[in-house]
């Protein structure tokens with residue numbers, strides 16, 4: 067079967083006032099349909115750059131990126147990005163935020179879908195709330211629901227839960243796993259949270275510091291639900307941290 071996402075020998079060099087800055091050097095990997103791949107690497111190594119190139123928001127300099135065997139030349143409706151900064155409109159209610167991306171559908175249908183996904187992420191009863199009336203964790207849920215409501219084939223996530231407290235972070239991961247069990251998406255997650263990567267992903271790509279190349283790719287050998295405190299889990303976490311030089 068062809069890969070859902072194929073990245074082949076990808077290079078990225080930014081021109082800067084101090085000369086060319088090499089960020090990605092020969093990145094090579096694939097993501098299968100329905101697979102969850104996490105990318106971990108030191109801060110500033112080029113994770114966001116990699117995600118942005120794969121999602122079509124900026125071009126690479128050398129190499130190739132393809133989704134469903136079609137070269138990526140810009141953002142596509144097949145994928146949606148959940149970013150660190152967030153993209154919820156503060157002037158719209160939760161429901162309106164969810165309805166926003168559903169152009170072309172009848173109003174009733176938009177509303178039905180919005181409310182369905184609000185419920186799926188645990189926001190039932192808050193459809194009429196404005197973002198300022200919600201908490202950081204709830205806002206993240208709106209973010210996730212807004213991405214899912216357009217039924218993307220691929221979810222690109224860039225440190226989606228980094229701004230949350232530790233407890234909410236774990237809760238959001240469990241929610242995400244529950245949702246992914248219901249609606250199978252292909253996921254590419256960028257994170258510097260090694261525990262998050264092991265908790266969620268089928269495979270983990272470990273990047274070197276900048277310029278990023280792939281140090282290793284490993285398969286997470288645990289079935290879901292995963293126990294974060296098991297000796298094997300902790301052992302794997304330590305192994306990855308060692309690879310990251312921590």
Ligand SMILES: Nc1ncnc2c1ncn2[C@@H]1O[C@H](COP(=O)(O)OP(=O)(O)OP(=O)(O)O)[C@@H](O)[C@H]1O
Pocket residue numbers: 080081082087089107108109110111112113114115116258276
């Ligand atoms: N448009 C740009 N022009 C020039 N340099 C850039 C540009 N975008 C990113 N960079 C540089 O490329 C490097 C990689 O940035 P990137 O945001 O991809 O790192 P990251 O791994 O996502 O970091 P973090 O973990 O802190 O989010 C950094 O040194 C950054 O300064």
Ligand SMILES: [Mg+2]
Pocket residue numbers: 113114115224
């Ligand atoms: Mg980043």
